[in-house]
Amino acid sequence: MIIFRQQHRVLVQGITGKQGTFWTEKMMACGTKVVAGVNPKRAGEMHLGVPIFVTAGAAMAQAPYDVAVMFVPPSMAKDAALDAIGAGVKLLVCLTEHIPAQDVMAMHRAAQRAGTRIVGPNTAGLVTPGEGFVGIMPGHNTNVFRPGSVGVVSRSGSLGTLVALNLTRAGIGQSAFIGIGGDPMIGTTTRDALQALDEDARTAAVVLVGEIGGAMEEKAAEYASGMAKPVVAFIAGRASPPGKKMGHAGAIVTGSAGSYASKRKALEDAGVIVVDTPRQIPEALAARLAAASGASTRAAARAHG
Amino acid sequence: MNFEEHAAKAKVLVPAGVKVPRGQLCGSVTEAGAAFAAIGPCVVKAQVPTGKRGKAGGIRKADSAAEAAAVAGAILGMTIDGYPVESVLVEERAAIAREFYAAVVTDFADRRPLVLFSTEGGMDIEEVATRQPDAVRRRPVEIDGAFGAEEARAMLAGLDLGAAEPQVAAVLAALYAICRERDAELIEINPLALLADGRIVALDCKFTLDDAAIFRQRELAAAGAREKLTPLERRGAEAGLKFIQLDGNVGVLANGAGLTMTTMDVIRHCGGQPANFLEIGGEAYTKAETALDLVLSGAGVKSLVINFCGAFARTDVMADGVVKAWEKLKPKIPVFFSIHGTGEEEAVKLVRERLGIEPYDFMEDAVRAAVEAAQ
Numbered sequence: 001m002i003i004f005r006q007q008h009r010v011l012v013q014g015i016t017g018k019q020g021t022f023w024t025e026k027m028m029a030c031g032t033k034v035v036a037g038v039n040p041k042r043a044g045e046m047h048l049g050v051p052i053f054v055t056a057g058a059a060m061a062q063a064p065y066d067v068a069v070m071f072v073p074p075s076m077a078k079d080a081a082l083d084a085i086g087a088g089v090k091l092l093v094c095l096t097e098h099i100p101a102q103d104v105m106a107m108h109r110a111a112q113r114a115g116t117r118i119v120g121p122n123t124a125g126l127v128t129p130g131e132g133f134v135g136i137m138p139g140h141n142t143n144v145f146r147p148g149s150v151g152v153v154s155r156s157g158s159l160g161t162l163v164a165l166n167l168t169r170a171g172i173g174q175s176a177f178i179g180i181g182g183d184p185m186i187g188t189t190t191r192d193a194l195q196a197l198d199e200d201a202r203t204a205a206v207v208l209v210g211e212i213g214g215a216m217e218e219k220a221a222e223y224a225s226g227m228a229k230p231v232v233a234f235i236a237g238r239a240s241p242p243g244k245k246m247g248h249a250g251a252i253v254t255g256s257a258g259s260y261a262s263k264r265k266a267l268e269d270a271g272v273i274v275v276d277t278p279r280q281i282p283e284a285l286a287a288r289l290a291a292a293s294g295a296s297t298r299a300a301a302r303a304h305g
Numbered sequence: 306m307n308f309e310e311h312a313a314k315a316k317v318l319v320p321a322g323v324k325v326p327r328g329q330l331c332g333s334v335t336e337a338g339a340a341f342a343a344i345g346p347c348v349v350k351a352q353v354p355t356g357k358r359g360k361a362g363g364i365r366k367a368d369s370a371a372e373a374a375a376v377a378g379a380i381l382g383m384t385i386d387g388y389p390v391e392s393v394l395v396e397e398r399a400a401i402a403r404e405f406y407a408a409v410v411t412d413f414a415d416r417r418p419l420v421l422f423s424t425e426g427g428m429d430i431e432e433v434a435t436r437q438p439d440a441v442r443r444r445p446v447e448i449d450g451a452f453g454a455e456e457a458r459a460m461l462a463g464l465d466l467g468a469a470e471p472q473v474a475a476v477l478a479a480l481y482a483i484c485r486e487r488d489a490e491l492i493e494i495n496p497l498a499l500l501a502d503g504r505i506v507a508l509d510c511k512f513t514l515d516d517a518a519i520f521r522q523r524e525l526a527a528a529g530a531r532e533k534l535t536p537l538e539r540r541g542a543e544a545g546l547k548f549i550q551l552d553g554n555v556g557v558l559a560n561g562a563g564l565t566m567t568t569m570d571v572i573r574h575c576g577g578q579p580a581n582f583l584e585i586g587g588e589a590y591t592k593a594e595t596a597l598d599l600v601l602s603g604a605g606v607k608s609l610v611i612n613f614c615g616a617f618a619r620t621d622v623m624a625d626g627v628v629k630a631w632e633k634l635k636p637k638i639p640v641f642f643s644i645h646g647t648g649e650e651e652a653v654k655l656v657r658e659r660l661g662i663e664p665y666d667f668m669e670d671a672v673r674a675a676v677e678a679a680q
Contacts, residue, residue, distance in 0.1 A: 019617075074517060074520070075520060075521070097587055098516075098517040099517060100488055100515055100517045100518035100521070101411050101488070101490060101515045101517065101518070102448070102484075102485060102488055102515070102518065104416075105411075105416055105417060105418070105448040106448050106449070108416045109416075109417075109447060109448045109449050110449075124616050124617065136616055136617035137616045137617075138615065138616055138646050138647045141646065141647070143645075143649070144645070144646060154563070155563060156561055156562060156563020156564065157561060157563070157586075157616040157617060158559070158560050158561025158562075158563055158564035158586060158614045158615075158616055158618065158646075159561060159563030159564045159566075159567055159614070160563070160616070161614045161615070161616045161645070161646045162564060162567070162614040162645065162646075162668070165614070165645050165646070182562055182563070184413040185411075185413050185416045209563070211562075211563055211566065212566070214413065214414065215414060234567075236563050236564075236566040236567045236570060237566040237570070238570045238573065239566070239569040239570045239572065239573040239579060240566055240569060240582065241549070241551065244549055244582075245547075246549075246562055246565070246566050246582060276570075276574050277567075277570070277571050277574055277669050278567060278571075278668070278669075279667055279668075279669045
C-alpha cells in the first residue's frame with residue numbers, strides 16, 4: 001500500500017500545530033478522509049471537526065484509520081512513529097526532516113516487524129489527483145495536479161511539484177504522486193514506488209524524478225528494465241560539486257558512488273528515457289506513449305488479423 | 306560533524322573504555338618541546354578533520370625535545386586539505402606488533418549499523434576491501450538487538466588473534482555502544498594496534514557525529530571541528546541556511562534541495578555556471594530576505610535566477626522576503642523569476658507590482674535569460 005486512495009482513513013499526528021492545522025485543512029478540502037488527530041495535551045477536544053486523542057493507539061480504538069501522517073518535530077518523531085506502528089497503522093507518512101539516524105533505524109526496524117509501510121522520512125507526501133492527498137504537497141491546486149494516467153515518483157517535493165505542473169500544463173494528468181523523501185534512509189525506495197505504479201491499473205506510464213547520491217536510481221533501473229510501461233526520468237544534481245551535501249542529507253556524491261553519470265547510464269541501459277531539463281519530460285512522455293499505443297494498436301491488429 | 310583525532314579520542318573513545326597512547330595537545334613549538342619531556346619518543350600529528358594528514362606530511366616522528374619542537378614548527382601553519390593546522394597532538398610512540406581496523410558505520414542502504422573489522426589495519430580500508438574482500442569482516446546489527454563482547458568474539462572467530470582477542474572484542478563492543486549512545490554516523494579506529502607488550506590501543510580515531518542528533522549531544526558537539534566554510538558560507542550557516550559558494554556567475558535562489566539542484570543543472574545546460582547552491586526549503590522558506598543578501602554578497606554574481614515552486618514553502622512568503630531585500634539592497638544586477646505552486650498568485654502580483662518584473666512561465670526560460678545576461 002503505497003498509492004493513496006480516497007477510501008483511506010487518515011490520522012494526523014500533531015494536528016493542532018500551525019503546519020498540522022494548515023495542511024489538514026488543505027487535505028480535507030481536497031477530499032482526504034481525516035478521521036482523527038493526536039495531541040496528548042488536548043485529548044478529548046475537537047479540532048477541524050475531528051476528535052483529538054492522547055496517542056495514535058487510543059485513536060485506533062475509537063476512530064480506526066489506515067494512514068498516519070506525522071507533523072511532529074525531529075526530537076519527538078521516533079516516539080510518534082512507534083506509537084502509530086504499535087497501533088497497527090498500515091501506512092505511515094513521515095514528513096519530518098532531520099530525525100537522528102539512530103531513531104530512523106529504530107523506526108524502520110519496528111515497521112519491519114509490524115508490517116507497516118513507511119513513506120519517508122523527509123517526504124512531501126502522497127497525492128492522488130481527484131481523490132486526495134496526505135502531506136505537504138499542493139494536492140489541492142488544480143494548476144499543479146490533474147487526474148490522469150501518469151505516475152510520478154520523486155525524492156523532492158519542490159521538484160516533484162514542478163514536474164506535476166509541467167505535466168498538467170501539457171495536458172497530461174497524473175494517476176499518483178509518490179514523494180519518497182530526501183533522506184538517506186527511507187522506508188519506500190524509488191524501486192518500491194516504481195513497482196507500485198507498475199502494478200497500478202490506472203497508471204500507463206511513469207516519471208521518475210531522482211537525485212544524485214545513494215544507489216536508489218540504479219536499483220530502480222534494474223526493475224525498470226523489465227517494465228512494459230514507458231518510464232521517463234530526470235535526475236537532479238548533474239551540476240552539483242562532489243563531496244557536499246546538497247540540502248538533502250541523501251544528496252551527496254562520494255567517490256564514484258551516487259554520481260549523475262552512474263544513474264543516467266543505469267537508467268538508459270534499462271530503456272528509460274533520461275531528459276536534461278524538467279520541461280522535456282512531457283514531450284518525452286508523449287512521444288513514448290504515442291509509440292506504445294502505436295505498438296499496441298499494431299499488436300491488436302496482428303491479433304485480429 | 307567531524308571531530309579531530311584528539312577530540313575523538315578524549316571525548317569518545319576514552320570514556321567508552323578504549324585505551325589510547327599518552328598524548329598532549331599542543332598549540333605551539335614551545336608546548337611541543339615541553340610535551341616531549343613528559344612523553345618521550347613520540348609522533349607529532351596535525352589536528353585537522355581530514356584523512357589526508359599522513360600523505361601531506363602532517364604526521365612525523367621525533368626523538369628529542371628539539372626535534373619535537375622543530376617538527377611541530379613545520380606542521381603548525383601547514384594547510385591540509387584546506388584546513389589550517391592550529392594544533393598538534395604529541396603522542397607516545399610504542400613498538401607495534403600488529404595493526405587492525407575496527408569501525409561501526411551507519412549503513413544507509415541497509416538501514417542498520419554495520420560493524421567492520423580487519424586484520425589488515427593501517428591502510429585505506431576501501432582499498433583493502435577492493436583488493437581482498439575476505440580481509441574485511443562485516444556484521445550488520447539489528448537496532449533492537451545487541452552487539453556486546455559475545456557477539457564481537459563470534460565475529461572475530463578464526464582470525465587467530467590469540468591473547469588479544471578478548472581486548473579486541475571489548476573494543477568492538479565499545480564502538481557499538483558509542484554508535485548507539487553518542488549518535489555516531491561513523492566511529493573508526495585505524496589502526497587499532499596490538500603493541501609488543503600485549504596492549505591494544507587506538508592509534509588513530511575518526512568520529513562523525515550525526516548532525517541531526519546535535520540537539521541531544523550538545524556537550525559532545527561543542528568539541529567537534531568547525532566545518533571548512535568560506536566567510537559567506539559561515540554567515541549562511543549561522544542564519545540556518547545551507548549555502549555553498551561555487552565558481553560561476555549566475556546566482557541561484559530556489560526552494561527545496563531538488564529544485565535548487567535542478568536550477569543549477571539547467572544553468573549548466575544553457576551554457577552558464579551557477580554561483581552558488583542555496584535553498585530555502587522546509588521551515589527556511591521564511592528566510593528569503595537573508596538568503597538573497599547572501600547570494601548578492603558573493604563576488605562575481607552577474608545575474609540572478611529566483612525559482613520558486615511552492616509545496617510546503619509558500620511562494621507568497623518567499624516573494625515578500627525577496628522584494629524586501631531587493632528594495633533594501635538595490636542590487637544592480639538583472640533578476641529573472643519563475644514562480645509556481647502554493648501562494649503563486651500573490652507572489653507573482655508582489656514581484657510584478659513592487660519590482661516591475663514579470664516572472665517567466667517556464668523556469669528554463671528564466672534560466673536562459675539569466676545565463677545570457679551574465680555573459
